[in-house]
Amino acid sequence: MLAVLITLWLLPPGWGVGRLRPLLSLALYLTVSIAVARLLVHAFRKYIRLFLWRVRNRMIAVYVFVGLIPLLLVIVTAVLGLSLVAGPLAAYMVNARIGQRAASLQAAAASLGWDMRASEPSERPAALRAFIDNASEIFPQVMVRIDLPNRAFALPDELAEGAIPAAVREHQGIAEHRGKLFLCAYAQYAPGAPSVLLLVPLTDEYLRTFLPRLGPLQQRGPPGSPPNPARFQEIARLVPPPTHPFDYALPWVVEAPVLSWETGEAVLRPDLSLVTRPSAVAGAIFGSQARWSAETLRFGVGALGVLFGAALLVSLFVAVSLTRTLTRAVYELHAGTERINVGDFSYRAPIHGDDQLAALAGSFNSMAASIESLIVESKERQRLQSELEIAREVQSQLFPRFVPHLQSVEVLGLCRAAQSVSGDFYDYVELPPSRLALAFGDVSGKGISAALVMATLHSLIRAQLSLLAQLHGDDETLRSTSQVIAQVNQQLHMSTAADKFATLFFATFDQDTNTLIYSNAGHLPPILIRDHRASRLDVHGMVVGAFPHSLYSSSLLRLEAGDLVVAFTDGITEPQNAYGDEFGEDRLADLLLRQADQPVTGIIDTVMREIDLWTGSPALQDDRTMLVLRRH
Secondary structure (H helix, E strand, C coil): CCHHHHHHHHHCCCCHHHHHHHHHHHHHHHHHHHHHHHHHHHHHHHHHHHHHHHHHHHHHHHHHHHHHHHHHHHHHHHHHHHHHHHHHHHHHHHHHHHHHHHHHHHHHHHHHHHHHCCCHHHHHHHHHHHHHHCCCCCCCCCCCEEECCCCCCEECHHHCCCCCCHHCCCEEEEEEEECCCEEEEEECCCCCCCEEEEEEEECCHHHHCCCCCCCEEEEEECCCCCCCCHHHHHHHHHHHCCCCCCCCCEEEEEEEEEEEECCCEEEHHHHHHHECCCCCCCHHHHHHHHHHHHHHHHHHHHHHHHHHHHHHHHHHHHHHHHHHHHHHHHHHHHHHHHHHHHCCCCCCCCCCCCCCCHHHHHHHHHHHHHHHHHHHHHHHHHHHHHHHHHHHHHHHHHHHCCCCCCCCCCEEEEEECEEEEEEEEEEEEEECCCEEEEEEEEECCCCCCHHHHHHHHHHHHHHHHHHHCCCCCCHHHHHHHHHHHHHHHHHHHHCCCCCCEEEEEEEEEEECEEEEEEEECCCCCCEECCCEEEEEEECCCCECCCCCCCCCCEEEEEEECCCCEECCCCCHHEECCCCCCCCCCHHHHHHHHHHHCCCHHHHHHHHHHHHHHHHHCCCCCCEEEEEEEEEE
16 A cells, blocks of 8 residues: 555646546555554553463552552542532531521511501501612512502512412522522412512522522523623632632532422422532531641641551552462462473472461472372272163163064154163063063162163063963963063062162053053153043052062053043153252143153154253253054
């Protein structure tokens, strides 16, 4: 861009060169400005990073931002706060003085009303003029209206026009009449007696007599009015002189209740303004004690300044000492981490004193000695994790890998483990010539121990299937189903610890007779969906593995076309939502009734998805296992 600009300057005028030069100059200036700004930002950030890399510099920054700057802000805030308090106090005193003047005007109105009542009609005009002459010294330009039973007269005459509003009769203070502000007072001795209304125009001259020592009080100009330099000079002349360098002039808007003559509504309006100083407010409050207070304040500020300087020096000495101690310990610990980073675990940080930094150095030395053992433990943990992964793969082989293909029934199971391995299990095996064996259960506990018991239970059930394969007829199968549960109970009790047990649902389905013979050992009753109704299957005994001589029975169920049998574990019904409510068997039954016509895969997927929506999290609270059997 610079080269093009130089070329344009070398070219003779014409061909639009005169127009391109300023545009290209502007673009060049903007580009250079942006580049310089970016360079400055990058340089500042780099310098800050280099400065803050050392702990000593960070401590300096902490002292500045945590100690020095807040202290200065507190001092400035205190000075400004004390100055700003003067404004509301001055406004309060102005309103109090307005109330006093209104009360005096009310007393004058009452006195005039009494005179009018006691005077003869012919003497009343003279009494009114005498009152105005005497009252003008206190209430300049006072306006009077007297209402007699038969007539009303006023000075000036136009004030007698119209009736006095009821709100004005009850008001004592500032009122607005025909766009002007007046101090208003109304008095009437008794009903039917003469009433007196007094109005004093709130001119700037009259307002400045309210609190002359406080500063000039005056009406604010209308919004958007041009400034008046002469008025500003007059205000500056009337402001009290400052008593110290921080005694600034403080303009303040005074809000006072103003009654509208036309509407009868009284609202707070910012019609008055005051220019004062904090010292003037203090003088108005404390009176003769103001000078003593100022002297005391100066002495106190000086004493605080000396104490602050001494405290600052002591703090600086302590900060330097503590910083050197801290930075030396940090340097030694940093050197130690560099040594350990390259594998030298023999380094030990020097220990100075018995403070927390010394304890930190001791902890560092203990850490260096422990790192090697932690590395060994990490390797051992990785080995255990690998073995756990192998256990998960082995357990996955225990679940059925193929779905039986029978003409009259459709069956499918699914297990979602909450951890790497699961204590839930399901199994289905096709028995010749046209039967199907089903097993479903939940082992107590979680983790590896539950998975090992599950593998044992799985092998025990598979070993009993050879007995069922040789039986024929419902009666023999009915007895043998409960015997299978009893044999599994005894063998599981002998082969596992006393605190290990499991719930077990075992069933056989005969395709020729469409009968489902089952025995339920303490498991949640499976749900039967038939004719758009849900019912529970029977429970025939307690859990297996707890007591060796428990007795079990079995039941026979003839499945009709369209029947749906769903077995599930507590991981399906007990998940809780954010309010602690469980999903529950009733909600599961309602869901199965709505999804009964769907394929078995769709039913399982829908149930799992609804539970995830119920809990609001994909994380499993317990193992979730389902087995669905449908007769076509």
